[in-house]
Amino acid sequence: MHIHRLEKIWLGFGCVMLAVFLGIIGVSAFASGNQPPSDATLIDPTQVDQTKPFDQPGLKKIDDNKYEAVMVSQAFQFTPQDMVIKKGATVNFLVTSKDVVHGFEIVKTNVNMMVVPGHINSIEYTFKKAGDYLIVCNEYCGTAHHMMSTKIKVVD
Ligand code: CUA
Incomplete structure (x- = not known):
């Protein structure tokens, strides 16, 4: 042919x-380091309060300019509320959910992930500008979904 x-x-x-x-x-x-969820990050969503590191949620300084933010999502709040970090710091967010799928979006950044119950969902971000950053849930999770938020204050 x-x-x-x-x-x-x-x-x-x-x-x-x-x-x-x-x-x-x-x-x-x-x-950008995106990975599909793997078995290595599975936890029991009914035992979040007893499971490390989520038994002690909060901001932990792990190096000079590096933090780990251990966060728990549940209808309709994030724990902890209102974190403060230094400008230029890199934060590794470890987030899990106690109930349903929530969202994790840091407004005006490219940080946007799903928080799936039973998983340790992680994402890293370097805060190069000072100011107040709003973290919102952007997955519909119930009647007070629109109230679900927390804040990070980045100081000079
Ligand atoms: Cu949590 Cu919407």
């Missing part, structure tokens, strides 16, 4: 573009 030269060129072009697009999707999906 004879294939016309232009047809070959277009077929080749199509194959190259397919490889490029799949490559971009494959790389970008994991580029």
